[in-house]
Amino acid sequence: MLFKSSINQFVSFRMTSPYATIVDNKEFNAPIFAEKIDRALRAGDKDAVVQVLTSISNAQRQLLREPYKLKYGKDIIAAFDKKFSGDLEKTIFALMETPLDYDVKQLKAAMKGLGTDEAVLIEILCSRTVDQLRAIRVTYEKEFGKALEADIAGDTSGEFRDLLVSLVTGSKDGSHDTNDALAKDDAVRLFADGKAKLAKKDGTHFLHILATQNQYQLRKVFAYFQELSGGTIEKSIEKEFSGDLQKSYLTIVRAASDKQKFFAQQLHGSMKGLGTRDNDLIRVLVTRSEVDLELIKTEFAELYSKSLADMVKGDTSGAYRDALLAIINGNHAIAH
Template sequence: MSYPGYPPAGGSYPYQQAPEGYPPQPGAYPPQGGFYPPQPGAYPPGAGYPPQAGGYPAAPGGGFPPQAGGYPGAYPNMPPAGQSGGWSGQPGFGAPGGGMPQGYPGVPAPGQQPMPGYPGAPNPTVPGYGGGVPTGPTAPVAPTVNKGFRGSIKDFPGADPLRDVEVLRKAMKGFGTDENAIIELLGTRSNKQRVPLKAAYKTTYGKDLVSDLKSELKGDFEDLVLAMLKTPAHFDASELREAIAGAGTDEACLIEILSSRSNAEIQEINRVYKAEYGKSLEDAISGDTSGHFRRLLISLSQGNRDEKETVDMSLAKQEAQKLYAAGENKVGTDESQFNAILCARSKPHLRQVFHEYQQMCGKDIEKSICSEMSGNVESGMVAVVKCIKNTAAYFAERLHKAMQGVGTKDRTLIRIMVSRSEVDMLDIRQEYLRLYGKSLYTAISGDTSGDYKKLLLKLCGGSD
């Protein structure tokens, strides 16, 4: 879904405080002087505060609000807060009554002792998580935050699926196919406007839209069109399935999807994968990978990363020291320590950890990983670090590599252009220009051709 000014920059909470103060809950205490927190004498609050169980505020459809780097809009069919499948329904993940998650999975609430055996659990004397936001010279270099909607494809005003399928039917009926009509229509509709076209087409004509398109189109253009007619979760699930079950394992695809999606998105991917392919994503990963790379993928596939924006400076320093002790300052490498920190902590917290690591040992965390690890686990860990540091730059690099050299990795090109077109395509374009000195639009124009190129350029949205 595309709303003006959405998704929120930096993963911040999509809530703007009204000028008159904190909006009262039903039955809650009257706000004092229109401000929040209440003035002395207004506390303890009356019945009705804190907000109702299930977290605050609930996203449309009951799903968690998307985080930075995820698809806009709540996923369809996400379970209501407080039921299984979401944060608030998991034991130990939320406050009593289903409030917002406290810390990363398994970490006790402030004032409690750490759970025994949890890797890297903080000492009871360490300040609780969220003890402060990095400021001043100790703050890491975070990616530029661009506010407002950063996708290249928006809702088309007044789009009507019944009129749209009439255009598609006319484009495919009779002798020849009007590819330009298909490009113009699909290239100007958002995902939530494209997906219903399948049902509208069958209702109107009694035929399957996907089957008709397959019979009329071919090659990369066909693959791109069909990808655009899937929901984000179905598209990701199908890409993961192909990466696992296809000829050889596409490890880079597995890491790309699992390291860049939000918790709610990953949980929805898991649900769709099981429904579509009859086995869990975790089982599929376990059967096709091994060793520490398998453990990295399984950790990421849980969709349980902490997603708070606050950073505990003391804990960030401790975890930078733990990573140093597990790698550079050790004979051999303790990959499990890297796994525990990189897969559970929030992105803002990890950016601070990477900064502290650089300050402490004078070496970038990526270079340490490359010198300490090898093979798939090395490339996987490096990809996770890059995605956490700057998601848009990570995707710009992936696109560049897909179009570099002999032949184009079209599957990667299609996946990124479709999946990021309503998320952060404008940021990816900026990073591409900064990193490679030419616009993404120019790169696509020079590396693709025909109708395939035309529709990709629609997703790109323009030149820089």
């Protein structure tokens, strides 16, 4: 009992991002909230389930599992599985996974069966921090009994494969250190790659630099590159590369330069045109909801002259739409 109360205390007072839409709910009580979930499930009230789950943080959602199992004799995820389906079920499952487990399962699903969802691999592996990538690698092998880099190598090829494997195996600098002289040298190397039309057989300087330098150093490299070439690093990548490799390098550049702008673009891309890439939409909203979704919302409105909530309203419907809007609007009004 003492152990459980200490966990609840930890959840109540842990550090939360000032830019999160979902934060810890100070009124949270695991057994009471588990009972609310069961009551809503028995009544078939999907909206009520969504309201409960989006009114609490991810850490608090994890604390629902044990009291739910003890009182009702079944796993809460299995209970959700019986009542939900489609994109709403994906959203509920995403909310109930820890961020780490969710990333790991997304990566596995992206490489499962025929065909590979390269967009998922690119977004996760090219935008996560060094510590996050390290944890993903360890958890993936523990969960699936095979190294993540081995699965990636079996599903991809060429410099694209080499880049992703390099990121996963921990070659990226995790510090905040910068070095002006090295940044200038690296900018020259990148410029030379473009001038030589990337004829290297052993991978380009782009691979080595973008896969190893920390985001602060990369920003200096990009600035010097623009001074040297008269154009942005993004323009150079768009000109010299194609396909998944181009998308990967652009993701690293954009995530290093302005992560919130990058995710705003990801969200817009998931909804523009015919059809919605719902898995991508759900993933970004859920994974950023306790990190920087407030900033992403601001960036989205500036980029597209339309609020993220309005675009989601126009692209989704029903309880699924309401769940996404609850994540976007957040729980600040009821959590304090």
